[in-house]
Amino acid sequence: MNALLMNALRTFLLLMVAHVLVGCAAEATDACRGQLGGTLDGAMADAESRLAHGCEYEFDRYFGELLTIAEANPDRRNAQHFSEFLLRQAATGAISRRTAEGLYNRYFNIKFVSLQGDYNTCSQTCPVRARVLSAMQTELKDKELGLLRVSSDTASFYRADHLYNEAELVLEATCRACEAGRR
Amino acid sequence: MSTRKGSMLLALVLVAVAVTSLGPAPATASSGPVVRLFPTNVLEDIRATTAVAEAMENSLQDIIRRMDMQQQLYKESLCEGADGDQGCERIARQIGATYLQMLDVMSERLPQMEASVASTRDSLERRLRDELGLRTTPTSLQDSLVGQSPTIAAESQPALRGRSGVRLSDRFKQYQELVTTGRNGQSQSLAVVASDIYLDMADASLLIAATRQEIARTALMEQLNQSFGAITPEMAKVVSGVKQILFGEVVGDGPIAAPPNAIGEPDYVSPLAM
Numbered sequence: 001m002n003a004l005l006m007n008a009l010r011t012f013l014l015l016m017v018a019h020v021l022v023g024c025a026a027e028a029t030d031a032c033r034g035q036l037g038g039t040l041d042g043a044m045a046d047a048e049s050r051l052a053h054g055c056e057y058e059f060d061r062y063f064g065e066l067l068t069i070a071e072a073n074p075d076r077r078n079a080q081h082f083s084e085f086l087l088r089q090a091a092t093g094a095i096s097r098r099t100a101e102g103l104y105n106r107y108f109n110i111k112f113v114s115l116q117g118d119y120n121t122c123s124q125t126c127p128v129r130a131r132v133l134s135a136m137q138t139e140l141k142d143k144e145l146g147l148l149r150v151s152s153d154t155a156s157f158y159r160a161d162h163l164y165n166e167a168e169l170v171l172e173a174t175c176r177a178c179e180a181g182r183r
Numbered sequence: 184m185s186t187r188k189g190s191m192l193l194a195l196v197l198v199a200v201a202v203t204s205l206g207p208a209p210a211t212a213s214s215g216p217v218v219r220l221f222p223t224n225v226l227e228d229i230r231a232t233t234a235v236a237e238a239m240e241n242s243l244q245d246i247i248r249r250m251d252m253q254q255q256l257y258k259e260s261l262c263e264g265a266d267g268d269q270g271c272e273r274i275a276r277q278i279g280a281t282y283l284q285m286l287d288v289m290s291e292r293l294p295q296m297e298a299s300v301a302s303t304r305d306s307l308e309r310r311l312r313d314e315l316g317l318r319t320t321p322t323s324l325q326d327s328l329v330g331q332s333p334t335i336a337a338e339s340q341p342a343l344r345g346r347s348g349v350r351l352s353d354r355f356k357q358y359q360e361l362v363t364t365g366r367n368g369q370s371q372s373l374a375v376v377a378s379d380i381y382l383d384m385a386d387a388s389l390l391i392a393a394t395r396q397e398i399a400r401t402a403l404m405e406q407l408n409q410s411f412g413a414i415t416p417e418m419a420k421v422v423s424g425v426k427q428i429l430f431g432e433v434v435g436d437g438p439i440a441a442p443p444n445a446i447g448e449p450d451y452v453s454p455l456a457m
Contacts, residue, residue: 087455153450167328174378
């Protein structure tokens with residue numbers, strides 16, 4: 001009889017613990033879900049706080065929302081704010097250093113992340129030239145957001161646009177020359 | 184029909200030759216393998232093509248001028264639509280004869296032009312393949328295009344292949360100057376210049392070859408037209424194309440507006456930057 005009572009008590013306690021744990025998890029999920037708002041500084045602080053409390057899986061959404069907030073308040077210093085935010089996230093381990101670099105350069109640098117590689121151009125880029133250029137085109141749109149609309153850095157955006165045109169021309173010529181060499 | 188096709192092709196080759204009158208996009212100075220894009224033999228090829236272009240211009244200039252005068256006379260005499268007028272038919276035949284003379288000169292000069300263009304194209308092709316294709320990574324290629332100065336775009340024009348408006352031989356002289364200043368390390372991306380010239384030469388080679396195949400047939404058809412004294416729109420188009428090359432008549436839009444100059448605080452450099 002006592003053993004039966006003890007079993008029932010143990011089950012009850014386990015259920016209670018499980019209930020508390022599930023409740024906490026749901027609460028944490030709710031805390032992750034909310035939209036960021038206010039000033040860019042405030043939104044970044046909010047995002048950092050959430051990322052530090054188990055919301056890492058929402059990083060991409062937070063980053064996108066931060067860009068939207070910054071777009072509404074363009075400022076040349078915004079690139080620096082984003083750089084520092086990304087560096088802090090890389091330091092805390094919410095994202096990797098490589099991801100931080102990729103995001104910063106994609107939105108705030110003239111150079112294209114899509115045009116990278118350690119092998120020669122003939123073998124690495126030419127076979128997938130159309131895909132590379134398409135990726136660069138998409139990246140140029142992100143640079144338009146980061147450089148032009150978020151940072152009001154018109155000169156840098158035009159330089160990126162110009163670089164895209166130059167790369168397109170040079171790749172067309174180079175890849176045609178590579179192809180001619182194989183014939 | 185074949186007259187129209189031939190004339191169109193001829194117009195195309197003239198435009199293709201004029202294609203060399205585009206504005207290659209200057210970029211910043213680059214170093215390393217790009218410098219070897221223009222060894223002496225490539226420069227010699229470009230110089231030779233300049234000379235051939237000059238000779239072609241000189242031999243066509245008088246003919247074009249004469250044809251201009253004849254066309255003016257035809258217009259002023261209200262010959263358009265005046266069927267059966269003997270005087271008008273005589274002027275039309277004279278225009279046709281001058282046109283045939285132009286075709287003769289073209290067919291005589293084109294082989295030399297073709298050889299010269301092909302030689303430039305081939306030597307540039309080898310350099311592009313070796314230097315940019317095989318000895319450069321996409322990363323270093325991009326680095327060489329970006330160069331050192333972030334404000335260079337404010338002073339440069341965008342890459343605009345296919346833009347005409349400059350005399351052919353002048354265009355080649357511009358190429359020579361671009362290459363020379365680039366070799367001296369002054370703010371031009373030789374990769375862009377080399378690519379631009381190479382693609383132009385490749386296009387021009389194809390069109391010259393096609394035109395040479397068609398030109399004899401065109402001339403024959405024009406000789407037949409002579410008996411009817413007709414001035415075809417194709418003839419006018421070809422003459423207009425030749426004039427663009429010879430006299431550098433500017434067509435097309437100006438360059439896209441340059442971005443505003445950056446003022447105020449210096450650019451921020453992120454530790455995350457590539």
